[in-house]
Amino acid sequence: MKPKSVRVLMAAAILLTGTSAADAHIIAARLGDFYMGASHPLTDLQDVVLWIATGVLAGTLGASKGRWLIPVFPLGLLAGLALAPVVGTVSTQLADATMMLAIGMLLAAATQVPTLALCAIAFAVAVLRGAANGAELGPETDRLLFAAGLACAGYGVVTLTMALTVVFKRTASDSVTSWRAIAIRALGGWIAAIGLMMASLVLAS
Amino acid sequence: MSLHVPRALTAAIASFALMQPALAHEQAGVAGGLVSGLLHPVTGIDHLIAMVAVGIWGAQLGAPAIWILPITFPLVMAVGGVLGVLHVPLPMPELMIAASAVILGVAVAARLRLPFAAAALIVAIFAIFHGHAHGAELPRAANALAYGVGFVTATGLLHLFGIAIGTLTRWPAGERVIQGLGAGIAGIGCYFLAQGLGAVA
Numbered sequence: 001m002k003p004k005s006v007r008v009l010m011a012a013a014i015l016l017t018g019t020s021a022a023d024a025h026i027i028a029a030r031l032g033d034f035y036m037g038a039s040h041p042l043t044d045l046q047d048v049v050l051w052i053a054t055g056v057l058a059g060t061l062g063a064s065k066g067r068w069l070i071p072v073f074p075l076g077l078l079a080g081l082a083l084a085p086v087v088g089t090v091s092t093q094l095a096d097a098t099m100m101l102a103i104g105m106l107l108a109a110a111t112q113v114p115t116l117a118l119c120a121i122a123f124a125v126a127v128l129r130g131a132a133n134g135a136e137l138g139p140e141t142d143r144l145l146f147a148a149g150l151a152c153a154g155y156g157v158v159t160l161t162m163a164l165t166v167v168f169k170r171t172a173s174d175s176v177t178s179w180r181a182i183a184i185r186a187l188g189g190w191i192a193a194i195g196l197m198m199a200s201l202v203l204a205s
Numbered sequence: 206m207s208l209h210v211p212r213a214l215t216a217a218i219a220s221f222a223l224m225q226p227a228l229a230h231e232q233a234g235v236a237g238g239l240v241s242g243l244l245h246p247v248t249g250i251d252h253l254i255a256m257v258a259v260g261i262w263g264a265q266l267g268a269p270a271i272w273i274l275p276i277t278f279p280l281v282m283a284v285g286g287v288l289g290v291l292h293v294p295l296p297m298p299e300l301m302i303a304a305s306a307v308i309l310g311v312a313v314a315a316r317l318r319l320p321f322a323a324a325a326l327i328v329a330i331f332a333i334f335h336g337h338a339h340g341a342e343l344p345r346a347a348n349a350l351a352y353g354v355g356f357v358t359a360t361g362l363l364h365l366f367g368i369a370i371g372t373l374t375r376w377p378a379g380e381r382v383i384q385g386l387g388a389g390i391a392g393i394g395c396y397f398l399a400q401g402l403g404a405v406a
Contacts, residue, residue, distance in 0.1 A: 010213040045350050093349070108276050182272045189276040190361055193283035194353040200287035200340070201349035 033142040037149025040133055042157075046096050047129050053103045053191050054125050055158045058118060059165020060107065060184055065115045066162045069122045073158045074151040076123040080130020081147050084137065092132045093202045099125050100195025107188020110181065126154065238348035242355025245339055246363060251302050251397045252335055254390045256360060258309035259328055260367015261383060265313065265374055269321050275364055278332055279357045285333035286356070289340020298338055299401045305331035306394025313387025316380075 041047035054073070058066035103121065106113060113121070133150055137143065169180055246252055263274040288295065295301070308327070311317070319327075339356060370386070373379030 006213050045348075045354065049350070049354070096350075108280070182276070186275040186361070189278075189280050190357045193279035193357045194350070196280065196283040197286050197290075197340075197353035197356065198349045200290040201352070204290045 033145035034149040036141070037133075037146035037151075038153040039149075040136070041129065041150065041153055044133075046093075046132070049191065049194065050096060050099060050103075050125050050129060051154065051157045052161050053100060053107070053188075054122050055161025056165045056184065056187065057103050057107055057113070058122065058158070059162040060110070060169060061113060061118060063162075063166050065113075065118055066166070068115060068119050069158055069162065070155065072119050073122050073126050074155045076126025077130040077133075077150050077154045078147055079123075080127035080132075081134040081143075081150060082130075083127065084131045084134025087131050087135070091202075092128055094199060095128055096132075097195045097199035097202060099128065101192050101199065102195075104188045104190070104192025104195055108185050108192055109188075110185055122158075236351075238351030239355040242352040242357075243359045245342070245356060246359045249338075250393065251306055252338070253363065254393055255302065255306045255309055255331065255335065256363040257367040257370070258306065258313055258387065258390045259331075260364040260369075261313050261371040261386065262309055262317075262324070262328075262367075263364075264368045264371020265316060265383070266318065266321070266324060270324060271368065271371075273325070274328070275361065275368070278328070278364060279360055281329050281332040282336035282339075282360060283353075283357070285336025286340035287336075288333065289337040289342075292341065293337075295334060295337050297401075298334055298341075300398065301331070301334040302338060303394055303397035303401050305334065307391050307398060308394075310387045310389070310391025310394050314384045314391060315387075316384065 041051070054069070058069045099121075103125075106121075130150065137146060165184070169184065246256065259274065259278065263270045309331070312319075370383065373383055
């Protein structure tokens with residue numbers, strides 16, 4: 001019995017580890033562009049920093065304001081993707097850096113952003129990044145699948161970041177000097193500093 | 206059983222090791238930018254001790270300084286970085302950086318209690334000089350965002366390190382240790398100051 005159970009475990013382990021290889025085949029065959037749309041932004045530092053900054057900003061403002069981003073952000077990504085052929089391959093680096101600086105400053109100052117402004121910021125970020133991701137589409141890519149993947153990734157990242165921030169901050173009426181609030185504001189200061197450095201480097205080059 | 210477990214483990218490890226998918230997302234210079242951004246503030250001793258001294262002094266000053274510092278310092282330093290990248294000349298950058306280590310070290314050693322605005326002004330001036338040096342020495346080929354992320358993270362972590370050391374002030378013996386550290390920082394700063402003036406080869 002015992003050797004057999006070990007053998008079963010071994011087989012299960014091998015089967016489990018083998019599943020990713022099977023995924024790779026699917027990617028190559030049909031649903032590939034969905035996964036490409038979902039994974040492309042997650043491997044790009046600009047997307048990661050900006051999306052997380054947006055999620056954290058929404059989370060600090062509380063769930064009642066932040067939950068508007070759940071539809072707004074993916075829709076913005078889709079709008080940006082639709083705009084991509086119009087915009088072409090214009091570099092969005094300076095705009096990205098400006099958005100990082102703006103969101104970082106709002107976070108560092110612990111500003112109570114109104115819901116409409118929050119939605120506008122998130123929509124702007126989403127359109128920007130959607131267009132940037134769309135610019136790298138090949139002619140043979142299935143646009144519908146890519147768009148679906150991108151929207152799903154955007155939905156997941158923003159919702160999860162927001163939820164984690166809400167949980168981390170615990171209460172909306174937290175005092176501004178509690179260490180949790182300070183940690184989030186310090187993160188905002190760092191993001192703003194990164195945006196500022198990036199903007200200057202883009203301008204200089 | 207005893208024989209089978211290692212074999213199963215070996216098999217599991219082997220299958221894990223063999224399944225690494227090729228997920229390389231080619232982005233020129235991201236890794237290089239991150240590494241140089243992270244290492245740059247840590248590799249210059251004069252920068253490193255000044256950053257840690259700022260953290261320690263902030264912790265010594267207590268209430269508003271200890272939490273305003275981590276929020277604003279990277280930002281002020283990035284302003285200096287912008288000046289450096291754009292090659293706006295600042296007077297005597299090397300001397301100012303060495304002097305910052307001396308002054309901050311003395312402030313820590315003497316437990317200098319300045320009003321918050323004065324302390325913030327001193328730290329801000331030095332932060333701009335430090336940022337300027339980092340910006341001016343930036344490798345051109347590196348990815349801009351990655352360099353920024355690495356640079357800000359390294360600076361912020363150095364600060365946190367200083368603040369963590371600074372919490373020793375809660376105990377009387379720790380206070381003495383910190384004053385000793387401050388004196389050491391001022392001493393190293395003096396060496397760099399002398400070097401900058403050309404007294405030491």
